[in-house]
Amino acid sequence: MPDLPTPQDDTEAALFSESWDAVLSYAA
Numbered sequence: 001m002p003d004l005p006t007p008q009d010d011t012e013a014a015l016f017s018e019s020w021d022a023v024l025s026y027a028a
Helices: 010-027
Strands: none
Touching: none
């Protein structure tokens, strides 16, 4: 996982996690 700046809000972190999960699922 790349070092990211502190999320400005929980929504941003949630969207990032969802996108990353989708990428992993696609790559699997």
